[in-house]
Amino acid sequence: MNLSQNVPSTGRSSNAIIWIVAAGIAIVVGGIVIASLQPLFFPTVGSAEAEQVDALFRFMLAIGGMIFLLVEGVLVYSILRFRAKPGDMSDGPPIQGNTTLEFVWTIIPAVIVLVLTVYSWSVWTNTHSIKPNEQTVGAVGARFAWTFNYVVDTASLPDGVTLDQLEPAIQDDVRDDGIQLSHPQLHTWVNQPVAVSMTTQDVNHAFWIPGMRVKQDLLAGRTTEVRFTPIEAGTYRIVCAELCGAGHGAMAGQIVNTRDEAGNPVQELQGAWLIVHPDEDTYMREFFEPEARAVLFPPEDPALLGRQILASGRYPCATCHVLEDLGWAGNLGPSLNGIGDRAETRVPGQSAEEYLYESIRLPYDYLVPGYGPLMPQFNDEPTEPNYMPEEDLNAIIAYLLTQRAG
């Protein structure tokens, strides 16, 4: 075999410098071009945080794009330029290394990651800091649905409502604890900073709104928080990002095809969505006041009350069950359409009420054939997870019994 006769030529060094400078310019321009494509593959910029995170990403993509072009460029150039010719048995030049070069390619990446660290740090400080006048909302994750709890003091009673109009029991509740609403969706308005305080009934979940670029895990036994400020009105899907079991993928906002009262096909938002109203007035008019009135003046009829409780998303039923009356389209558990007919036929000797009562309190003992043990056990003790007071359960049963086929 022959040894290399390659001697680095020095005569063409001025040419080489021109080429290196040209390649450097191409790499820098290329990186910037790659970074400018960023909006093409990002979700809507829905929050002030999203603007900062996206700018940070564009910067990282530009740097990353340059490194990518440099490495792939040298690689492709080497493959084309230094490929052994057929029959060439010689070796390359015995170059063992170059201390200056190695120093340079240690220092430059070190500086780059330093810059990225400082930049990321400042974005992080800005985005997760506490803002003035935050709207605080409680979020509860459960297998496999989200519930958002709004608590407001008596100063926010809907227009024309005074405390003395309320039933005495509700009056006391409101006076002690404020107005408490539950809803499957998170409502707010543009430029209103939101702080979500989160707990879980069972396993870990993660609260993620891609449009807001915020995410935070819900940890069993802890309360965690996430903050964002929406800047664009609209609807944003809320997603569970931490594996929580069989319905993990379904624990996100869904779009369900259904029909309105006139029978026209419409698309309805089901499950967890962030609804950003254009302003506070719209928020009050379209969300808060009707919901608050429903809570402050609950229907007398237990069936209507049960319907209202289920529709509020206080209990995580909608992700798993089908129930046309409420627009539920879950597929993890048995259908509830016509449950009022079937309930009394399930267990011989058990009335429909008893069956429904027991199968909500002890679901594992009442599994419908073909379905796994996924339903939470709804307890009657406030200290237990998935607490469901007796009054709620009775109202829910009364409502479910009205669900008859045909």
Next chain:
Amino acid sequence: MASVTVPLPGAIAAEGRKFKVSELLRWSVDHKIIGIQYMVTAFFFFIVGGALAMMIRWELLTPALDVMADGTAYNQLFSIHGTVMIFLWIIPMLAGFGNYLIPLMLGAKDMAFPWLNAFAFWLIPPAGVLLMLGFFVGQAEAGWTSYPPLSTLFSGDGQTLWAMSLHLLGLSSILGAINFIVTIKNMRPEGMGWFQMPLFCWAVLATSIIVVLATPFLAGALTLLLLDRVAGTAFFNPAQGGDVLLWQNVFWFYSHPAVYIMILPAFGVLSEVISIHSRKPIFGYRAIALSSLAIALVGFTVWAHHMFTSLTPELRIPFMITSMIIAVPTGIKVFSWLGTLFGGKIHFTSAMIFALGFLSMFVIGGISGVMLGSVPFDIHVHDTYFVVSHLHFVLYGGSVFGIFAGIYHWFPKITGRMLNERLGKWHFALTYVGFFFTFFPQHIVGILGMPRRVGEYAPEFQSLNVIISIASFLMGISTFILIYNVIVSLRAGKQAGANPWRALTLEWQTSSPPPAHNFTGDPVPFKNPYGYGTRAAWDYLHAQENRFGPSVDALGVEKPAPAPTPAGD
């Protein structure tokens, strides 16, 4: 010094006999048999894990859950896919390379503790069986990371078997690593100092240090998990005073270093293949060797970047800083390999194109890794397909491409026959295209809003998922080309001879396959394992050829008449 001179009991019987497949089923203390046992077992599980991946991609062709019976069945698929690929494919496969090659590269007759070596291997098959038995008792469904309380209060009995299986695999890793450390420390031949070792040995040394220090933490976490599941303790149950973050911290304290357990030996393979197949000394030997140790060290301080969305907010920034730092030694390696290629004589062998494929894809995984290290961006893409993409770019585009390069490079040494180069190139082309279009679009689908570990997803992501699935099927098919190539070449491949790649490291300084005690007489290492392009190297290889006879001309060139005189240094 090759100090083991007394023939080893298990090896005597094999002396002078032709290798039979049935030997793989027997207890053997010969490191070469054990190495092959590791590789064949691991490859079997690669097929198992790959089949699970194909089912995952089949399910994800549509947004609804329609292939698998229910969400639980789907969750079991990716839980076992991840566990198998990490613990039963990449780690044991690279341990197989280490077992086969380390004694040969050091000119030793075997590993320092041959019996322990065999024991470490034989822990793996029962562990694999335990894991698979889970499918009959309600398989684990909590992902390969198995976060409590999902893994303690909900997942099926398979989760208990999962933990027991990982216990066995962890023990196997620790025993193997102790063996590697002792072997590398004590059994180097006369004339081979630390900095004359092949870089693969440095990589295995760094890996083994990580294994010995980190794997006990996995064992600790698994023990707590097992006790919570079967003995009624509440280490992870907050209702009784436990803490779910305890698992995350201890698990990642092992599992982040485990990322380097999976990539450092592949880096070692790459250093060998790139230098040999581009006929040029490795550029910056010491930097590559020491950066492995730097990665091993810093790798212990970054674990909580896997917990950026669960960790206390105040602790996120410190872990961002350490995670960013670790990009630097990794960058040094990539640039050193480029420096090696630049100006060399690049031979387009199958081993080399896989190594080049590694370089071209690993850099993408490295860039997305730095992006993930940045807390504010990570918050958005944490637990999404962006992470799935990143980890496959480093573990498939990195480790698995490295393993493929190693297979094409060392198959002639292991079997005495060459793999078919044409099939090798087909294998590469399909794998490379399939790989890129499987994993690159996952970055985008993750950024757009698709979380990982979901069997049903928002309909707007379907078109990207269809592309991903089709590409993944192509990648799945491409693996069978390698299997076919191995089967055909074992019977009818070209005879390789001792040193088909004209390499200077010691494993080529003996016949292929090597005799039972590896070398006849004490081999003399060349002073620089990558000293290509020098007169001394030419003389060394020439003397070797005189001794072992000519090898096949595997670098794809017609063998010219022996050159009269070398041109000089």
